[in-house]
Amino acid sequence: MDETVKNTKPQKRLKPSSDAFKQVREAKIGLIRKLIAKARIKSPWLLHFDCGSCNGCDIETLACLTPVYDIERFGIINVGNPKHADILLVTGTVNHRNKKVLKKLYDQMPDPKVVVAIGACALSGGIFRECDNVVGGVDRVIPVDVFVPGCPGKPEAIIDGVILGLQKFVQKQKGAKDGD
Amino acid sequence: MAIEAEDTPLEQLMWKVVTLKEAGYRFLTLTALEVDEETAEIIYHFDINLQMKNLRVRFPKGTKIPSISPIYFAAFWAENEVIDLLGITFSGLKIDYHGTMYLDAEDKDTVKTPFCRYTFVKKEAE
Amino acid sequence: MVSTVIPFGPQHPVLPEPVHFKLKIEDEKVVDAIPAVGFVHRGLECLVAKKDFVQMTQVVERVCGICSAMHGMCYCMGIEEMMGIEIPKKAAFLRTVWTELHRIHSHLLWFGLYADAFGFESLFMQFWKIREKIMDINEATAGSRVIISVNVIGGVKRDISPEHRQWILSTLDEVEEALRDLEKVVYEDYTIRKRTVGIGVLSKEKAYELGASGPMARGSGIDIDARSLGYAAFPDLDWEPIVEYGGDCFARAKVRFREMLQSIGLVRQAFQKMPRDEEIAVKVTGRPEGEVITRVEQPRGECLYYLKGNGSKNLDRCRIRTPSFANFPPIMSMLIGCRLADVPVIILSMDPCISCTER
Numbered sequence: 175m176d177e178t179v180k181n182t183k184p185q186k187r188l189k190p191s192s193d194a195f196k197q198v199r200e201a202k203i204g205l206i207r208k209l210i211a212k213a214r215i216k217s218p219w220l221l222h223f224d225c226g227s228c229n230g231c232d233i234e235t236l237a238c239l240t241p242v243y244d245i246e247r248f249g250i251i252n253v254g255n256p257k258h259a260d261i262l263l264v265t266g267t268v269n270h271r272n273k274k275v276l277k278k279l280y281d282q283m284p285d286p287k288v289v290v291a292i293g294a295c296a297l298s299g300g301i302f303r304e305c306d307n308v309v310g311g312v313d314r315v316i317p318v319d320v321f322v323p324g325c326p327g328k329p330e331a332i333i334d335g336v337i338l339g340l341q342k343f344v345q346k347q348k349g350a351k352d353g354d
Numbered sequence: 355m356a357i358e359a360e361d362t363p364l365e366q367l368m369w370k371v372v373t374l375k376e377a378g379y380r381f382l383t384l385t386a387l388e389v390d391e392e393t394a395e396i397i398y399h400f401d402i403n404l405q406m407k408n409l410r411v412r413f414p415k416g417t418k419i420p421s422i423s424p425i426y427f428a429a430f431w432a433e434n435e436v437i438d439l440l441g442i443t444f445s446g447l448k449i450d451y452h453g454t455m456y457l458d459a460e461d462k463d464t465v466k467t468p469f470c471r472y473t474f475v476k477k478e479a480e
Numbered sequence: 481m482v483s484t485v486i487p488f489g490p491q492h493p494v495l496p497e498p499v500h501f502k503l504k505i506e507d508e509k510v511v512d513a514i515p516a517v518g519f520v521h522r523g524l525e526c527l528v529a530k531k532d533f534v535q536m537t538q539v540v541e542r543v544c545g546i547c548s549a550m551h552g553m554c555y556c557m558g559i560e561e562m563m564g565i566e567i568p569k570k571a572a573f574l575r576t577v578w579t580e581l582h583r584i585h586s587h588l589l590w591f592g593l594y595a596d597a598f599g600f601e602s603l604f605m606q607f608w609k610i611r612e613k614i615m616d617i618n619e620a621t622a623g624s625r626v627i628i629s630v631n632v633i634g635g636v637k638r639d640i641s642p643e644h645r646q647w648i649l650s651t652l653d654e655v656e657e658a659l660r661d662l663e664k665v666v667y668e669d670y671t672i673r674k675r676t677v678g679i680g681v682l683s684k685e686k687a688y689e690l691g692a693s694g695p696m697a698r699g700s701g702i703d704i705d706a707r708s709l710g711y712a713a714f715p716d717l718d719w720e721p722i723v724e725y726g727g728d729c730f731a732r733a734k735v736r737f738r739e740m741l742q743s744i745g746l747v748r749q750a751f752q753k754m755p756r757d758e759e760i761a762v763k764v765t766g767r768p769e770g771e772v773i774t775r776v777e778q779p780r781g782e783c784l785y786y787l788k789g790n791g792s793k794n795l796d797r798c799r800i801r802t803p804s805f806a807n808f809p810p811i812m813s814m815l816i817g818c819r820l821a822d823v824p825v826i827i828l829s830m831d832p833c834i835s836c837t838e839r
Contacts, residue, residue, distance in 0.1 A: 227835065229497065230542070232496050233546065233589060240608035271518045271519050302542075305526060326545060382691065428689075431805070431808055456523075
């Protein structure tokens, strides 16, 4: 009986004010931060907003989710809530009414975030840039990181654009960490 | 070539629309365009069994047109668009967006009515 | 009873496009629904002043990316009628082939979004997987998956070679087989029936009075299809409008499913009856003058174009009335009296294309 009960010395509890305690705590928080940072890059969540598009670029974006192109195997999910999202995909031109919605969505997303503008209309207004109600491309309202051309942009190009956006994400995360 | 459209004076518009409704026509849409500096026109398109009937109404710019939405409710949607895009006003609209269907009130000065090449008579400020 | 006003949209995970509804709710039932549109309004009808009548074909195709070839066809038909041009028979058959393929891909897209609206994500993936076969046909024959730009004034730009013809027919056989497999799920699955049968009922009289068109009208028993007007190759093909009498979301889904199978048959007929050696376009000279009205049957309903020319290279007016524009008043009447959880399903059963509505 006595052999089974191991004679272990109880661990000495560190005092919260001591330096050793603070070091251990910082190391644990650092590990969690690295895990989250890696998860963001390895499995970013998308928010897709159609800003005024003819639907061509939208259905190509949705086609990326479907079994032939399948970005879900990379862990990318299309979410509806801006507070859950890392990447904002915008299609279509900006007009006077939806520029306010676009700005609100961008402001609600938490940092760090990446904006990808898809299609000729989101870049500069496309074929409609001379229309009266059109303000122009998406970069008139919010800062854009990646531009994907095409009318409409093909799914392969959209996936390339998202991957390029993820590389920018890494830089932004590094920048945020240095600034902390 | 021109389409077959019955020229209708503005006073007879409502009466003709009521007769078409009783004959079983369905409302397709209306087209509004400007003819020259002084006049605009609206063409109403109706249909029964894929046979079309059109009514053409010409009027000087600035006139208030009677809305046909009490007779054909679906017309309110097309008439509100015409208010936004050509600045023509209607009386008796069932649901009236007052020109804010496509544009918010604060943006109205930045975007002029795009389909009128000539200057348009502005309605009196309330 | 407490009444609240709930905003539905403009950014909503169910509908890919921005549209806003102000729903007045009393105790879970919708009492009033007012739409607020304008998020997609580009005002492209004013581009007639800046682009000439040949360039407008490209503008008009981008009204909606899903039915783009039909917009192009309707516009070209209008200009051809104004200028008195008659296109070769082969071009009419080719236009029919591409537009019926558009109808199949549009309905498959709609079925996918519809299944996603009540949470049936695996069915959404199945339908879009089948749709990719049609996209491959588009890309191989016309060069682009979505906006195919094959219509020109006077005919079409490209021909379909005999090898492509064989390949298209065998691909359509595969599509038909896959659809027959899914037919049982769409018609008899318990969950789908519970969420669609008896929901969003539109009676025949109301549909006629409010000007519904397309599957909205044919699902309520109105026997109207603009293909009966006899444009393109339809006078030579053997078909009938598809009508259901339920008036609810289930009936509209049935209409669309049967139309897909019918369109596969129409493409096969078109290939059989197409003249083999002929030109695909005629030369066009002159400027359009006068006014004309053309109508085609798009996947969502009847689309009307009013074109007015004055003899110069710019048109005077190009008025587009799309079927989604006409289907908005019926939607408002269908939403009144329904429960809040059924609102996305009812709005989707109309197949809203907001960019068509607002142009």
